[in-house]
Amino acid sequence: MTSVQDHLRPEARAALELPQPERIAFCRADRWVGYTRAEQILRQVDDLLLYPRSLRMPCLLIVGRSNNGKSSIVEQVLRRHPYIVKDDGTPGFSISWIALPATPTESNFWSEVLWSRNISHRVQERPDAKRLAAIDAMRFANTRLLIIDEMNHLANAGKEAGKLLAGIKNATSALRIPIVATGTQTAIHAMRSEPQMMTRFEPIVLDRWTLNTEYLRFLASYEQLLPLAEPSQLASRELAPLIYGMAGDVIGGTVDVLKELAVFAIESGVERIDISLLTKFKKTRLPDWEDAARRA
Template sequence: MYDHIREDLRGFVSADIATRISIIQKDVWIDHRASDEIFRIMNNMADIPDRTNAPALLITGEGGTGKTTIISQMRRRVKNSNSLLMIDMAEDLNLGVKKNLKIELANALGLPANWRSGAQNGDLPSEIKEVIKLRKLWGVAIDEMHDALLRPKQEQRANLSILKRLLGPEYGLVLFCFGTGKARQALRSSFEFERRFYEVKLDDWTEDEKFRSFLLEYEESLPLKEPSNLYSKKMLDTILRLTGGRMDKTIDLIKAAACYAIKNGEEAISAEWLNRASKSPWSY
């Protein structure tokens, strides 16, 4: 029974409505080909022995294509990730202040940012190098990379200089950078950086086997008593029409539609519930 549901979740089918909705609304990681490729690349780069210039990976995609979700899985999926430094360059919305790459690097290392007067140049204090060697760090992951590059020319040059030094023989750190297409454009302004970064672009879903496989696996995480057949032609087309294939919109739509189905006692997602969820996702 309930072989359309993941085995570890089948017991929740008989739970009360509130419990089942809480299961549906939890974040769920579904492996798919694009993410598998990215983690495979990261692990292969992590295995590269010391050389003159370390490898660099740029993962690009517009908001909602799954970059943040991949970052959240790096500690679990990338080998020796405890020795991988994580930096988020997203602007502080509360303060309306753009972050400084050098200061964020120091903060991630637990160093006091007492060199703020020189924050706009590409020099790196000797303390940074010492801590990196002491902690045996092998790489740096930078989220919202475009926010570090779309700066006035002087600061942009300083940040590119920092990246160059991190990749070079002095530090030899592998770089995993995440950003929008604007990050790619900024890096292409320098031929040296364009050739150093290997890029993987996260695209929206389309009607293909990859998307069908994703929908099949996602449906297995929903404690609904009846199969919804999200991967069927009719359901897939409806989902693409309502979401444009954007990852976050797709997941939010399915979650809301599943909640509608449970609340209304139908126990399966239908095109009706998908349309209702698209118009009013929180009215179930």
């Protein structure tokens, strides 16, 4: 291998010198590659953290298909704003993050909030008691933002949905903090059951990806993170349509394919992703659900 690979970022260049199992692990590790829509959302979240406390705080609902980047954006928010403790031992500010249970109730929601703050409690405790304990815990931690993942599970709450949303609204009003919720399209329909919550939330859509300039820019950026000794030119006219056709219109699918293509290139000893490798990969590595269904 040459000593300088200008097509790689420094961390990927350094990974070229690792033993093969570690290079493969590097390929499969999660990496953040900013793209226009994600950076816009991150800036909006930053604005929420600076928003002056008021009785009616603005909130965001990030909506997109499964595997289209919602969780990665939330993870990036948490990385950019880690828990801070002042010199005197008191909390600077924090972000509370929970995932809405698959069948949410007011009771198990507040349990999730308490557990997120590492607070033991009796699960059978009354919901109103847990709500007060959760509010106290978030107030003590100087919580400035509540993130609720999987808001689409609200559709499974049935008659509990109204109680749950009312409890969330009252708590955030008491704390005067904004909410960032994420979910699939189902979350939009579920939120419509509570008009007051709809007026507080601004829906932000993570659109399905198309084979456009933004997609090509993402491919070019991600290539810089794959420890392959030779450039692949993933955003080229020859490769980009093939990758898009294999990965589909969600960003998670593209990332998964790129990770495994890089691993396949390392295992094959070719040190680049080209059309020949793509053809072999498609035949040997891409999951075939139709074939699985026929054979099962």
